[in-house]
Amino acid sequence: MSFTPTQKRILKAFKDLLIQNGYRNATTHKIAELAMVNETTIFRNFKDKRGLLQATIDQYLADIDHLKHEQKDTGNLEKDLTAMADKYQKFVFDHQAIFMIGLRESFALPEVNKDVEKIPIHFKSLLVNYLEKMQQKGHISQHADIEVLAMNFVWLNFGYFLTQSRFDSPLLSINHKDFLSKNIHSFVKELTC
The missing domain is CATH 1.10.10.60 (Homeodomain-like)
Incomplete structure (x- = not known):
């Protein structure tokens, strides 16, 4: 575009x-x-x-399509999930206006809400595919619920975006690098236990 x-x-x-x-x-x-x-x-x-x-929505949707082709898997859970979370965070902060309008105006502009939903759905889909692959390779327990794990990861990342974009309190703040290293490390540790 x-x-x-x-x-x-x-x-x-x-x-x-x-x-x-x-x-x-x-x-x-x-x-x-x-x-x-x-x-x-x-x-x-x-x-x-x-x-x-x-025009803003069209640009956002074009960027989502571009994201689909960027994912490169290394087979290292922590490295791959960190890269996915990093890309997700950069994307939502770059498109913060769309996310904020989707949250604020979802009843008045339901068509925007449908478009905003596309990124967490896309993110979840990427995660499910990746986690299933890692489960098949034995890197994740066969008993792990991949759908639940993927949603937890989406919520973790979306929650970070919301707190960073809406709240000023240092009690709710963590820098991007620490978020990635500490939270992703903890998440992966739970996957491999």
């Missing part, structure tokens, strides 16, 4: 306002002001605020 520099500025302003103020309060006037363009430039490029939202 290719955008002109002006379109990129407008989309960035829109996403920043979505994160800060939500969809309703991200007016085209505020978007134009933040992007340093005239409101008519927004209308000419995206038609209206709904067009901006659709």
Whole structure:
């Protein structure tokens, strides 16, 4: 998906306002002001605020498709799960505006909620496939419930994203590197017990 520099500025302003103020309060006037363009430039490029939202969703969906081809398995549980969690965290933080609008406006914009669901579903699918492979190779107990393990990993990562993006308290904060090394290590330790 290719955008002109002006379109990129407008989309960035829109996403920043979505994160800060939500969809309703991200007016085209505020978007134009933040992007340093005239409101008519927004209308000419995206038609209206709904067009901006659709362009943001389309970009998000294209990036999900790109993610599907990036996974490289080494056979080392800790290394592979760390790489998956790292990619997931980078993706959700890069697309924080979509996730926040999905959480804030899920009743008013149910179509956005359906699109937001696609990344945890994709992440879970990747995890299930990977964990089943590792179970077949004997790296994970044959009695382990792969579906539950995959969901726990999704929740662990989504919970980290939510606390890092919404809360300022140092009591709820952990840096990205520590999150990956400590939490993934603990998760893998439970898998191999």
